[in-house]
Amino acid sequence: xxxxxxxxxxxxxxxxxxxxDAGLLLGSGVSGVYGLSGTFxxxxxxxxxxxxxxxxxxxxxxxxxxxxxxxxxxLSTDHIETMPDxxxxxxxxxGDQRAHLKLMQKKHAxxxxxxxxxxxxxxxxxAACYPxxxxxxxxxxxxxxxxxxxxxxxxxxxxxxxxARMQIFRQREFVKLGTPEQxxxxxxxxxxxxxxxxxxxxxxxxxxxxNDPFFGRGGRVMAATQQExxxxxxxxxxxxxxEKLTAISSSNCHLDHFGKEFNIKTSDxxxxxxxxxGFGLERIALALFKKHGLDPDKWSPExxxxxxx
Amino acid sequence: xxxxxxxxxxxxxxxxxxxxDAGLLLGSGVSGVYGLSGTFxxxxxxxxxxxxxxxxxxxxxxxxxxxxxxxxxxLSTDHIETMPDxxxxxxxxxGDQRAHLKLMQKKHAxxxxxxxxxxxxxxxxxAACYPxxxxxxxxxxxxxxxxxxxxxxxxxxxxxxxxARMQIFRQREFVKLGTPEQxxxxxxxxxxxxxxxxxxxxxxxxxxxxNDPFFGRGGRVMAATQQExxxxxxxxxxxxxxEKLTAISSSNCHLDHFGKEFNIKTSDxxxxxxxxxGFGLERIALALFKKHGLDPDKWSPExxxxxxx
Numbered sequence: 147x148x149x150x151x152x153x154x155x156x157x158x159x160x161x162x163x164x165x166x167d168a169g170l171l172l173g174s175g176v177s178g179v180y181g182l183s184g185t186f187x188x189x190x191x192x193x194x195x196x197x198x199x200x201x202x203x204x205x206x207x208x209x210x211x212x213x214x215x216x217x218x219x220x221l222s223t224d225h226i227e228t229m230p231d232x233x234x235x236x237x238x239x240x241g242d243q244r245a246h247l248k249l250m251q252k253k254h255a256x257x258x259x260x261x262x263x264x265x266x267x268x269x270x271x272x273a274a275c276y277p278x279x280x281x282x283x284x285x286x287x288x289x290x291x292x293x294x295x296x297x298x299x300x301x302x303x304x305x306x307x308x309x310a311r312m313q314i315f316r317q318r319e320f321v322k323l324g325t326p327e328q329x330x331x332x333x334x335x336x337x338x339x340x341x342x343x344x345x346x347x348x349x350x351x352x353x354x355x356x357n358d359p360f361f362g363r364g365g366r367v368m369a370a371t372q373q374e375x376x377x378x379x380x381x382x383x384x385x386x387x388x389e390k391l392t393a394i395s396s397s398n399c400h401l402d403h404f405g406k407e408f409n410i411k412t413s414d415x416x417x418x419x420x421x422x423x424g425f426g427l428e429r430i431a432l433a434l435f436k437k438h439g440l441d442p443d444k445w446s447p448e449x450x451x452x453x454x455x
Numbered sequence: 456x457x458x459x460x461x462x463x464x465x466x467x468x469x470x471x472x473x474x475x476d477a478g479l480l481l482g483s484g485v486s487g488v489y490g491l492s493g494t495f496x497x498x499x500x501x502x503x504x505x506x507x508x509x510x511x512x513x514x515x516x517x518x519x520x521x522x523x524x525x526x527x528x529x530l531s532t533d534h535i536e537t538m539p540d541x542x543x544x545x546x547x548x549x550g551d552q553r554a555h556l557k558l559m560q561k562k563h564a565x566x567x568x569x570x571x572x573x574x575x576x577x578x579x580x581x582a583a584c585y586p587x588x589x590x591x592x593x594x595x596x597x598x599x600x601x602x603x604x605x606x607x608x609x610x611x612x613x614x615x616x617x618x619a620r621m622q623i624f625r626q627r628e629f630v631k632l633g634t635p636e637q638x639x640x641x642x643x644x645x646x647x648x649x650x651x652x653x654x655x656x657x658x659x660x661x662x663x664x665x666n667d668p669f670f671g672r673g674g675r676v677m678a679a680t681q682q683e684x685x686x687x688x689x690x691x692x693x694x695x696x697x698e699k700l701t702a703i704s705s706s707n708c709h710l711d712h713f714g715k716e717f718n719i720k721t722s723d724x725x726x727x728x729x730x731x732x733g734f735g736l737e738r739i740a741l742a743l744f745k746k747h748g749l750d751p752d753k754w755s756p757e758x759x760x761x762x763x764x
Contacts, residue, residue, distance in 0.1 A: 263542075314522065
């Protein structure tokens with residue numbers, strides 16, 4: 147292990163243990179899967195209300211999707227191609243009593259009993275905006291486009307000792323569907339607004355061009371293109387480590403990717419462009435605890451005032 | 456199809472279509488999986504706050520778990536034995552580039568590509584209290600026991616045309632861990648309190664002994680025992696159908712089932728007993744829409760006052 151990697155692991159362990167000892171995180175025995183205390187959840191709720199106060203004047207449509215989505219919707223995106231290692235496919239038992247006996251025998255013999263399962267009709271949601279697009283499929287947008295306010299749990303199979311890299315977490319998003327100009331303006335508006343909101347609660351963030359972990363050789367090409375076109379920006383800050391900053395928000399232009407896939411048209415008959423801003427709620431809470439201490443009662447009156455806690 | 460079954464299906468279709476037309480539910484193409492509008496979510500939030508106002512004076516520990524739990528925790532319960540057909544096992548892709556090629560070839564050939572996946576370390580949460588028990592494992596409870604306030608998405612693979620039978624929904628729960636007397640008193644307290652809360656918002660509920668859908672032949676025995684011992688009560692009301700009432704809350708004594716399984720002891724050295732009350736949040740919102748109409752702005756001032764909306 148090289149020195150730098152070692153110190154990163156140490157930083158992850160140290161912050162994770164602090165959070166576990168303080169009872170803010172509750173261990174589950176699986177890396178990156180935690181329960182949250184009422185205090186932790188309270189910080190998320192307060193930050194969400196702050197986002198709502200900034201977002202409401204724009205009068206978005208509010209939609210809340212569950213953590214699972216139609217398997218067909220999942221397969222309409224290119225996620226299985228570009229990030230298969232992060233997916234969550236939900237399987238269940240569809241057999242009769244005799245098949246159940248076999249399942250239980252395998253389980254008791256410590257064999258892989260999941261071979262007796264069948265895929266269900268759903269997958270874990272990989273990004274909060276995925277379930278939105280089929281609801282807009284085969285539609286023509288109004289001239290001003292559509293603005294949607296989303297929140298959902300998203301799943302990413304990436305077990306990690308970094309407490310900020312959870313396998314399941316909530317994204318609060320604002321998505322614009324419209325012309326290229328409308329989508330672009332949305333991303334730029336929220337990139338600035340996001341910095342303003344995060345700075346207002348004492349988080350120093352820096353905007354960088356994102357570098358998503360696309361899978362395999364083809365993925366390296368995609369990552370290079372994403373960077374070259376500067377489509378996605380992340381707002382990064384120090385969470386568990388000062389050395390490796392953590393993205394707590396991201397702002398992404400999808401071009402006509404989803405518009406084409408789901409046949410969403412602008413009023414002038416072109417494929418709709420989409421763009422989204424996402425706030426990683428657990429990460430933002432973790433950044434606040436890192437910055438201001440583990441007890442929100444002791445945060446500065448200024449920060450508490452802005453969060454209305 | 457017998458007449459009664461037909462009229463039930465009609466009632467489900469009618470109410471589901473009303474909800475979809477009003478935009479309160481957003482269809483996903485999968486039975487029992489919906490997005491919710493801001494109005495729907497607002498009713499859930501308001502009802503949750505009402506529960507909090509009733510529960511907070513009891514000073515519970517607040518914990519919030521995500522929709523997935525450790526596969527080992529799942530297997531420590533008897534869910535795979537008693538309700539395997541409801542389970543959700545999360546699988547992912549763990550292969551290399553070559554294995555990915557095979558996955559994609561199967562997908563393009565419309566073959567079952569999920570055979571290329573491997574089980575992850577997590578399962579969908581089947582009941583909001585399951586992730587709690589391992590956090591209390593191998594512990595001795597204080598003399599007064601412990602009271603925990605939970606909310607989680609739970610998954611049940613039971614696709615249904617009944618809008619009130621969702622495959623994923625939120626349970627708000629209060630769980631008591633303690634002596635048999637403490638657990639019993641908790642269930643009885645909340646059975647009454649639950650009725651009081653639901654009645655206060657205009658829902659006529661009836662307490663009945665529950666009849667859980669245990670799997671197979673062994674399941675019929677379990678169901679009979681559960682009924683005989685009167686361990687679990689449900690508060691039922693008319694949601695989609697007047698004919699077949701819907702459980703919107705349930706109150707369950709687990710005896711020493713989880714105490715034994717997770718080695719949780721009372722201060723006098725015995726296996727802890729546990730009991731829980733759960734509120735089905737989506738179902739309660741659906742019951743409120745059915746009772747008071749689809750527009751909360753038009754609900755009576757009394758109900759709006761109690762919900763503080």
